Amino acid sequence: MTVYARFAILDGKPEQEPIDVEVWEPNPEKPGYLRFVRMKTAQEVFNELKSRLEADGLIPDEYFSVMVGLDGEIPIPKDWWRVVCFAVKGSSEGHYIHIGIIRSGGQYQDLFLGKTFQGLEYALKVAGACTRCFEV
Secondary structure, three states, X not given: OOOOHHHOOOOOOOOOOOOOOEEEEEOOOOOOXXXXXXXXXXXXXXXXXXXXXXXXXXXXXXXXXXXXXXXXXXEOOOOEEEEEEEEEEOOOOOEEEEEEEEEOOOOEEEXXXXXXXOOHXXXXXXXXXXXXXXXX
């Protein structure tokens, strides 16, 4: 049997459980199966992500928040496909950390935004930590 490295967990367990954007519960009608309950709100996902970044000392120094104009109480869109995290240079100063989703049709939607003046390496470190929080 071939085991690909991306699926291997060398010590037998992941460092942390990934942040889920969906809520599932056991299905009493089908033991051993789960049923979909709801999508988490952007604020629920943000709060969990922020607490993990705080625990690692990786909160961006300028700000880190739910995207301006996005109602945090609205559920994450059900047609989400991937959570993506990346760092970019600001147009005038600093570096931004974007956390968003790619929807099933391919369109990108920002969910959270952070800004730092600690340089690109720090912004990439934060973006990498965010990525690990959502990796399965």
